[in-house]
Amino acid sequence: MEKTFLMVKPDGVQRGLIGEIVSRFEKKGFQLVGAKLMMVSQELAEKHYAEHKEKPFFGELVDFITSGPVFAMVWQGPNVIATARQMMGKTNPVDALPGTIRGDFGVSVGMNIIHGSDSPESAERELALWFNDKGTVDYEKTI
Numbered sequence: 001m002e003k004t005f006l007m008v009k010p011d012g013v014q015r016g017l018i019g020e021i022v023s024r025f026e027k028k029g030f031q032l033v034g035a036k037l038m039m040v041s042q043e044l045a046e047k048h049y050a051e052h053k054e055k056p057f058f059g060e061l062v063d064f065i066t067s068g069p070v071f072a073m074v075w076q077g078p079n080v081i082a083t084a085r086q087m088m089g090k091t092n093p094v095d096a097l098p099g100t101i102r103g104d105f106g107v108s109v110g111m112n113i114i115h116g117s118d119s120p121e122s123a124e125r126e127l128a129l130w131f132n133d134k135g136t137v138d139y140e141k142t143i
């Protein structure tokens, strides 16, 4: 079964949106198989955002993601990677449609509430980086 890495960013945690976000994925029918509230180290932030290393906003990205707790999650389900991206909405909340998480709650491209893996390759890399085979639970979804 496909798995993806989703993370409520520090702005989402500060604004009390963890429950709302978890609820949307639960109601959709996906299965939560791992979750942790955590501070992000400089090293983890730099590894997570490695593909943006040359971008002018790299420093801002790392500063923001290490600025307060994040809620890191593993979700499982059919086509969960692409579907979660649709539910999140476009990266820039200006372009994100109402009904999506960023469309409903976000206003800035830097503080855009949630991160989600954008492809099967990213999901594999990010799950290994953030969960490292620890802190996830294999259980059967019965309903």
Ligand code: CMP
Pocket: 052, 057, 060, 061, 091, 109, 110, 111, 112, 114, 115, 116
């Ligand atoms: P995410 O998809 O989680 O990972 C890369 C992040 O870079 C993206 O979310 C945005 O939050 C952020 N980002 C993209 N473009 C900009 C920008 N122009 N300025 C600041 N942050 C940006």
